Amino acid sequence: QAKSSGGNRVEFFRPEMDVGVSHRLNLEHEIREALAAQQFRLLYQPQIDAVTGRICGVEALIRWLHPTRGVLPPAAFIPMAEESGLIVDIGNWVLEEAARQRAAWREIGVEDDVVICVNASPLQFRRGTVLPTLLRLKREYGFDSGFLEIEVTESMLMDSAGRMIEDLMAIRQLGVKLSIDDFGTGYSSLAYLKRLPIDMIKIDRAFVNDVTTDPNDAVICTTIIALAHNLGVKVCAEGVEGQEQSDFLRQQQCDVLQGYHFSAPVLPDVVTDMFTSGRRFQT
Numbered sequence: 001q002a003k004s005s006g007g008n009r010v011e012f013f014r015p016e017m018d019v020g021v022s023h024r025l026n027l028e029h030e031i032r033e034a035l036a037a038q039q040f041r042l043l044y045q046p047q048i049d050a051v052t053g054r055i056c057g058v059e060a061l062i063r064w065l066h067p068t069r070g071v072l073p074p075a076a077f078i079p080m081a082e083e084s085g086l087i088v089d090i091g092n093w094v095l096e097e098a099a100r101q102r103a104a105w106r107e108i109g110v111e112d113d114v115v116i117c118v119n120a121s122p123l124q125f126r127r128g129t130v131l132p133t134l135l136r137l138k139r140e141y142g143f144d145s146g147f148l149e150i151e152v153t154e155s156m157l158m159d160s161a162g163r164m165i166e167d168l169m170a171i172r173q174l175g176v177k178l179s180i181d182d183f184g185t186g187y188s189s190l191a192y193l194k195r196l197p198i199d200m201i202k203i204d205r206a207f208v209n210d211v212t213t214d215p216n217d218a219v220i221c222t223t224i225i226a227l228a229h230n231l232g233v234k235v236c237a238e239g240v241e242g243q244e245q246s247d248f249l250r251q252q253q254c255d256v257l258q259g260y261h262f263s264a265p266v267l268p269d270v271v272t273d274m275f276t277s278g279r280r281f282q283t
């Protein structure tokens with residue numbers, strides 16, 4: 001029997017909680033094994049230059065090739081990995097794999113200004129692992145500029161102000177770029193935004209979806225684009241699913257477009273073919 005009154009909530013043990021706990025411990029154990037057994041993969045989603053249609057970047061998106069449950073999306077394991085701290089190890093693997101892939105693409109002549117964007121979790125910064133890993137990778141592969149871009153979220157930037165800025169500055173000194181992911185869904189101080197060493201803002205797909213049918217979303221997108229440009233920052237629209245959205249965003253001077261309309265996240269070989277054939281997309 002559970003009692004809830006005056007803001008104090010007393011919950012008694014329910015059998016299903018036990019299932020929850022053991023499920024979580026099991027998942028945690030499985031994630032550790034998955035790292036050791038190399039069951040994680042990165043897919044890459046092309047980011048399209050709105051003006052030229054050229055691939056100007058790709059976003060690395062993790063998948064888990066689970067031995068019995070098939071291909072798992074991040075939503076199935078990233079939250080657990082964040083709770084348990086395993087995201088730090090996963091995050092390091094993602095950085096390593098992305099850098100290795102970037103070096104492989106450099107070998108086949110992909111230009112230096114094409115970035116691989118990597119999602120990073122706040123915990124990776126709090127544990128201080130991002131900077132040393134990037135330093136090591138830069139040295140290992142001999143990158144001299146712009147080899148990766150790190151995507152962080154607004155809430156993370158607001159989280160731990162002082163130390164975070166120093167870290168981000170140092171990361172940028174390495175030639176690694178920074179972008180704010182899912183912009184508009186968290187809360188950020190606009191005054192703060194101009195002090196951050198950011199290269200790109202990514203408009204959350206929640207606003208991009210109905211940009212041509214919902215006047216509010218249109219205003220939000222237009223405003224974010226203007227804000228970013230006034231701060232000297234580029235803008236990427238996420239979740240572009242149709243030509244009408246692409247048209248609107250291009251007219252509003254959005255710099256980069258990403259979404260199923262152009263390409264879903266695909267295997268690295270598919271991106272390699274796009275690069276070698278000099279593929280340009282109709283924006």
Ligand code: C2E
Nearest residue numbers: 060061062073074094119120121239240241259260261265
């Ligand atoms: P995100 O960084 O905002 O990535 C974009 C998500 O939107 C991806 O989902 C992508 O597949 C999906 N998407 C792309 N185009 C479209 C579209 O046109 N329509 C719709 N409806 N969706 C589209 P995915 O791959 O399931 O990733 C979900 C989230 O998981 C990511 O959101 C990111 O926050 C997180 N994530 C992915 N990979 C990593 C990683 O390596 N590390 C960490 N910490 N988080 C990751």
Ligand code: MG
Nearest residue numbers: 059119151181
């Ligand atoms: Mg992202």
Ligand code: MG
Nearest residue numbers: 119153181182
């Ligand atoms: Mg994200």
Ligand code: MG
Nearest residue numbers: 181182202238
């Ligand atoms: Mg996003």
